[in-house]
Amino acid sequence: MGDSHPDSTTIPSADSAPVAPTAPKTATPRPPPRPTLLQKLRYILTRRLRNTAQSVDRSLLRLSALLSTPNGIDVVLCTTGYTLTLVYALGQQVLEKQLAAVATDFADKAADVMLPGETLIAELPASAGIKLLAQTVGSSKAIADVIADYRIFVRMWGMLGLYTWARDTYLSPLPKEATRKEKLLRGTTWAAIASCVLFQVLENGAYAASKGMLTSEAWTGDAGKKRETWWWVWSSRFWAAYVGCEILRLLIERAYREPRVEMAGDGEKEDKLRLEQEKKDSYNARFTWWKDLISNIAYAPMTLHWSIEEGVLSELQVGIFGTIAGGALLADAWRKTA
Template identity: 30%
Template sequence: MPGKPSGLSLSPFDMPSPALAHFVRVAGSQSGQDRLFMVYQYAAYIAIAVLNSKRLRNKTRADVAIRIEKLRATISDARVLYRIFGIFPIIAWAQSLNDPARQPKDKQLLTLQRLQTWSMLLYYPLEHTYYLAGKGVFNISPQRIGKIAVWSCRFWAAYVVLQIFHIRRSFQLLRASRSALLRSTRERVRAGDAAPGVVEDERAQLAALATQEKNLKRDCWVQAGYLPLTAHWSIPGGILPNNVWVGVCGTIAGLAQLKGVWQATA
């Protein structure tokens, strides 16, 4: 008698696991891999601080903390390397904004997105330059590498600030769309129009608006994590007191993005 499908089962002798299949879809995508690595990269800062705390620290935990840090540094390095071709999707995005059929209909959103593409078009070459220079590919002094890294993060910070305004405008447009739809529904009800097709269409539109709102709220968490991070790296000496706060902010942004990838691959 066949058993019921399992949850997150790792046994090869069990029935197919829907949760494991879902995880494979996430981990098998480029965005999913990056988000999983990102969560580890930043959560590692918190784990290391806990293991090295006065209350818990001993020789064994200190050794574990060193191993966690080594893997964290490897993952951080790999994530920058994987972004080496990141500028090409940005160029494609910038080009799409010149197509009337694909660009946002709202002029504010269009302006914000155009500014965002410029910030990323400046961010990526600078990131690639300081990363490759740090590996010895380019002959640049350590002091200059540091300046390039700071300016790279400043353009990333600009993108984050613009994204916050983008979210704000998107919420305004969403509320206006919902109000218009509800107003249309009330007028239809007063007129006695209860055609099944119209009702189903309105329900579908409301569901789509609810999904947009949920995605915008999740993006708020992403930017809430990124804003202090990018500000920290954009100012020599930083603004966050220690790496624990870097870990907290990065983990918040990473988990919010990972949740989006998880839901998109459901």
């Protein structure tokens, strides 16, 4: 027969059906091992070192930017010089007290073995602490003097900056409808320029004479020394006049300050950015005003001190006022490098 037949007509039962492979059991996840104390300390130390390195890097970049301008250099040297003057004055007081205490103690002990009318001359060895303090005091004074001399020297060509200041002021006259505030500020500006010019001329002459640059008969001998002192004193008086002009300018700005109006935005991105910029500008203006006020108030007694031959301040007071004045200027200059 031509028909083909299956080899088996048996119907497969359920028992004979192919069995599906059993899925493997999923392993229970285990929590990661807890870090050991050493690993925690290593992580904290690494993070601290990284943050410190980043902070030092930012500070060095800002310091580089600060010292890249003549004004920045002068501010740093001003603060450093007066701070060293303060260190010198404080160290000198401590040193004198320690030496007096040693001498008093030695005299009390020697009084018990000396006869009335006897004189004792002795050379006492200084302790390591007294030697270190004396070296610190001497170095502070020497560095402060070098900084002061350098700052006066680089100011010798400051007349060019004063010329630019006067020229810009002259070429920007006030409009006819100028307010009273603008007129007062312009008057204080011209007064400040005049006082700075006179200060600079007199200081340059006195400094040149002190360094032996002026050798004419008028600048030699007792007469020349007297003239040099006179120029130093009057240069400080015109510096005092400039400081007075600056304080007056600040008072005028505060007296005629326009009230700040809060502008409410409608929530748009541009309005938010504008409000943030206005707040930033307002903060910068307040910071600058207070910086100028603090520095000039601190400079005022120093200008009076050098305006009198005998002086009115001690070395300690000069260091305190100078550090405050320089510190205020340095804080503003450092803030601008951010």
